[in-house]
Amino acid sequence: MSTNTVSSALASPAVEEIPWNRKKASPAKIAGTIIGYLSMVVVSAFVLLPFFWMVLSSLKPNNEVYAIPIKWFPSVWHWENYATIWTKSDMTTWLLNTVFFAVIVTLLQVFTGSFAAYGFSKIPFRGRTTLFLIYIATMAVPWQAYMIPQFKLVSAVGLSDTRWSIILLQAFGAFGVFMMKQFYDTIPEDLSEAARLDGLSEFGIYWRVVLPLSGPSLAALAIITFTNTWNDYMGPLIYLRSQKLYTIQLGLKLFISQYNADFAMIMTGSVISVLPILIVFLLGQKQFIAGIATSGMKG
Structure with missing residues (x-):
């Protein structure tokens, strides 16, 4: 031409x-x-x-929060509410505990979920499909059904009212394994075979070949796990007794019981509890959408 x-x-x-x-x-x-x-x-x-x-x-005078008819905008903007709540409550401790639980559980959930999913997806062994179906079937069992036996078991080994009670119970989940396996099934088997010929172990293939390709799915799983852990109320309510271990959800419940008529401050605390989740989702929304799309979980 x-x-x-x-x-x-x-x-x-x-x-x-x-x-x-x-x-x-x-x-x-x-x-x-x-x-x-x-x-x-x-x-x-x-x-x-x-x-x-x-x-x-959260910025209104207290008597305007539930005024009838509804008054959307405050007559006086009380920005100082966001400073006052830190002196009226133990907000710093609650937030630090919640961040600690959310970060540790997310890291463990991402690692254990992706590692187990690699075994179910890329390593052939007898009974793999049956074992995977049994494991995934646990998602259909409501937590309320085994809540009491789980609490007795945790109490028997002396982990009740400790950070370990929250971390160990939430660090493993069938949802993460299911989600990551859906993505791993789309990765060509030729990549794993080529890596095996080069002498990589199965862990090496997982760590150096499969995991770097799983960025969007890992991000989606991390966002979902972080959000669930941050918003968890029943788990800390059952296992945590010491106020020094309280998360933001338990702390807000304690704050409401102490200041049940200070509606503006209650709204201020609620905004503070929601804001980190909003920031995390806004920062990772592209990865979240890409991860859901590539893991075969589209609605």
């Missing part, structure tokens, strides 16, 4: 790129698009409205 032909081919636009050759959208399609966008705006407003009200209520 001559240089002139190549240049003319590169210079000439595609037929569909020429404005007058584009097919005009029908009125029905335009109307459907408008209705779709309006529906999403309405649903988004419905979801965000409670959070918006909570943030505004």
